Amino acid sequence: MEKQEVQSRVKKVVSRVLKMDESEIADEANFIFDLGADSMQSLELVAGFEEEFDIEMDQDKALEIQSIDGAVEFIEVYL
Amino acid sequence: MTSRFELHQENLKKIFNPESVAIVGATKLKGTVPYDIVENILKSDFNGAVYPVSPREKHIASVKAYKYVIDIEDPVDLAIIVFPSAVAHMALEQCGQKGIKSVIIISAGYREIGEKGIEREAQIKEIAEKYDISFIGPNCLGVINTDPSVNLDASFARQMPDPGNIGFLSQSGALCTAVLDYARAKHIGFSKFISFGNKADISEIDLMFYLMKDEQTKVILLYLEEVSDGKALMNAAREVIAQSGKPILIIKSGRTSEGASAAASHTGSLAGSDEICDAAFEQAGILRCDNIEEMFNKAMAFAYQPPPRSNRVAIITNAGGPGVLTTDAAVKEGLEIARFSEETTKLLKRHLPSTANIKNPVDVIGDARADRYNAALTAITNDDAVDGIFVILTPQSMTNIDAIAEEIVKVAKETDKPIYTSFMGEADVASGIDILLRNKIPHYILPESMCKAFESDFRFHHKIKGHRFKPVKVEDVDKEAAAKVLEGALQSGRQVLEEDEAEIILGAYGLPVLKGGLAKSAEEAIEVAKRIGFPVAMKIMSDDIIHKFDTGGVILDVENEEAVGIKYQEILDNVKEKAPEAQIRGIWVTEMAHKGEEVILGIKRDAAFGPVIMFGLGGIFVEIFKDVKFRVAPLGETGAREMIESIKGHKLLAGARGKNPADTDSLVDCIYRLSQLAVDFPEIKELDVNPIIVYDEGNGCAVVDAKIMF
Known part of the structure; x- marks a missing residue:
């Protein structure tokens, strides 16, 4: 899968979980600091990524992902 | 260049007196820390601008919110970061970019969670240094300033306390909330209330100095879980007390004896970290409290009442038993029961019934009402022989409790003498107590707590406040000679110096060591013995033998040359049998010490306070009763003498039971010199001089055995 496609699908998940317009989500945006995700939403994001890409991620490591860029990089390893 | 300390003092001004506050990481979710802090600031009627900063919200609690702190158009004096620790550094970075110098980091998830948290703490410290930011926290409850011109509750406590004269600092945030609740029930007010959490940047020392200059603060209370730099804390306390005359009361939790059992020396095993902490606080003039109740009992005395001129107290009671209890407690605390003047006695006789006791403690009798309490109080407060008044009340059927409380308040307003009260009971006296506490009486x-509080007040104002610490610097020491022995031992990889080498070091520092020499053969032993004179003592020297007596390695009172030769071989045979693997360096032949009083001196190095000196009586006093005293080196003039005078067995040295007084001046000199040695050689971890024999006044003392560990 192309990096750009991974990024686009990550943004789609983030947009759905955080109820934001995709256009408001910058590539380097931090889920908490820039997008205001709370701890529950962070868990929802991990679940959302797993569902979107049909993968099973290491929960602890996945929760350390803080940004769109970081998520893309992390998910690419599983694909 | 401005030091971090100076920077903190400057930046603390805006932590406590900001004109604008940003809450960075605020949310709209009620019942969460980020929301409650916004709400508390708004509720506290803060006299400044409030800016919630939230990535997603447009407004929080009806106040416009900003996406980033850098988006705020106006200057911001104080930022309170409530973001999770994973991103708090990003918020701090933006604070730096915005030019905010004063920050409180509430977020947890730092040093207290382990390695990851330690890294995060280092990261925020680095950012703070880059931008000259000072921050309180992380992992804290926040800060409260009750000054009516500020009114800032930048915390997530349930309620803002009343204004008052007590400055409270706490390493534990949770304890803060309990203290606030406790204090509210007793109408205890605070000037500043600070939870400093992990103290990664601003420490309790910085805050103590800030409160030293704070006009609203009369007494400083501190709850501490760890002492990071004991020496700095001691120096700070001394300076705060000397410059401001404000008392410092500390609860230091974690009274454990772990570690002491593993120590190799006497001094090491006797000096638990808590005993050292006790000693250090006492030296620095800090009043250590065991619990919150004791702390506030004493704080009330300092904050509410004028200091007593001396320790003569008068007791007024409406019941005999409590009067006796109070008298006992007062005497136990070293207070004097005042003797009334003739004028006072006459007045008491005139105003009290004939059945009343008009001598101290004054019993106004069970049926006393407010007028009788007033008459007794007025007469006694005007007596020059009285420095403080204890008013006791027990609730009897005719006792008008509230009216008596009102009378006490009235008299207290007109006198410059401290009045303390104990309305004994609970339900019936509650309204009277409320009147007293609301009026800062x-x-x-318990009467016992009352007497303890008065004693602390008296001791602080008359024995601690005016005392100036002057360490003694001993000049006539041969530091080079001592260093040479230590270096030699270090190079050979040994960690223990025995008597022969220890005595060279102690001798170089002017301690009275006995004449002696190391013999590696019977012939050498005889030569040494002849040189120093008979009788002599002979001791095995081996790094592998800790208990010389148990292995037959010590023989005393060897009378002549022939005996020295025989005993030399006897010692070697004994040791060969009991400790066949031991490496023998030789036999130390030394003059026999005359009989005298055996005492023990020692050095231990504490992680927080540095070198510590120990003194105690030898033999069973140290083994069983652990009658020893510690002081952090260097010692001041009074410190060394106080060590000797404060042990329980001191009377033995002062000349009890027909004995001549011991040469304590010589002991004081030894303590100074040992203190100097401890300061000069940080590589000495532990040292025992056990025993040192002290002779009658004017005859000095003698070091009999010593061991140094490094």
Whole structure:
């Protein structure tokens, strides 16, 4: 899968979980600091990524992902 | 260049007196820390601008919110970061970019969670240094300033306390909330209330100095879980007390004895970290408290009442038993029961019934009402022989409790003498106690607590406040000679110096060591013995033998040359049998010490306070009763003498039971010199001089055995 496609699908998940317009989500945006995700939403994001890409991620490591860029990089390893 | 300390003092001004506050990481979710802090600031009627900063919200609690702190158009004096620790550094970075110098980091998830948290703490410290930011926290409850011109509750406590004269600092945030609740029930007010959490940047020392200059603060209370730099804390306390005359009361939790059992020396095993902490606080003039109740009992005395001129107290009671209890407690605390003047006696006789006791403690009798309390109080407060008044009340059927409380308040307003109260009971006296506490009259459930509080007040104002610390610097020491022995031992990889080498070091520092020499053969032993004179003592020297007596390695009172030769071989045979693997360096032949009083001196190095000196009586006093005293080196003039005078067995040295007084001046000199040695050689971890024999006044003392560990 192309990096750009991974990024686009990550943004789609983030947009759905955080109820934001995709256009408001910058590539380097931090889920908490820039997008205001709370701890529950962070868990929802991990679940959302797993569902979107049909993968099973290491929960602890996945929760350390803080940004769109970081998520893309992390998910690419599983694909 | 401005030091971090100076920077903190400057930046603390805006932590406590900001004109604008940003809450960075605020949310709209009620019942969460980020929301409650916004709400508390708004509720506290803060006299400044409030800016919630939230990535997603447009407004929080009806106040416009900003996406980033850098988006705020106006200057911001104080930022309170409530973001999770994973991103708090990003918020701090933006604070730096915005030019905010004063920050409180509430977020947890730092040093207290382990390695990851330690890294995060280092990261925020680095950012703070880059931008000259000072921050309180992380992992804290926040800060409260009750000054009516500020009114800032930048915390997630349930309620803002009343204004008052007590400055409270706490390493534990949770304890803060309990203290606030406790204090509210007793109408205890605070000037500043600070939870400093992990103290990664601003420490309790910085805050103590800030409170030293704070006009609203009369007494400083501190709850501490760890002492990071004991020496700095001691120096700070001394300076704060000397410059401001404000008392410092500390609860230091974690009274454990772990570690002491593993120590190799006597001094090491006797000096638990808590005993050292006790000693250090006492030296620095800090009043250490065991619990919150004791702390506030004493704080009320300092904050509410004028200091006593001396320790003569008068007791007024409406019941005999409590009067006796109070008298006992007062005497136990070293207070004097005042003797009334003739004028006072006459007045008491005139105003009290014939059945009343008009001598101290004054019993106004069970049926006393407010007028009788007033008459007794007025007469006694005007007596020059009285420095403080204890008013006791027990609730009897005719006792008009509230009216008596009102009378006490009235008299207290007209006198410059401290009045303390104890309305004994609970339900019936509650309204009276409430009147007293609302009017800043210290009240105590138990007369014993009342007497302890008065004693602390008296001791602080008359024995601690005016005392100036002057360490003694001993000049006539041969530091090079001592260093040479230590270096030699270090190079050979040994960690223990025995008597022969220890005595060279102690001798170089002017301690009275006995004449002696190391013999590696019977012939050498005889030569040494002849040189120093008979009788002599002979001791095995081996790094592998800790208990020389148990292995037959010590023989005393060897009378002549022939005996020295025989005993030399006897010692070697004994040791060969009991410790066949031991490496023998030789036999130390030394003059025999005359009989005298055996005492023990020692050095231990504490992680927080540095070198510590120990003194105690030898033999069973140290083994069983652990009658020893510690002091952090260097020692001041009074410190060394106090060590000797404060042990329980001191009377033995002062000349009890027909004995001549011991040469304590010589002991004081030894303590100074040992203190100097401890300061000069940080590589000495532990040292025992056990025993040192002290002779009658004017005859000095003698070091009999010593061991140094490094």
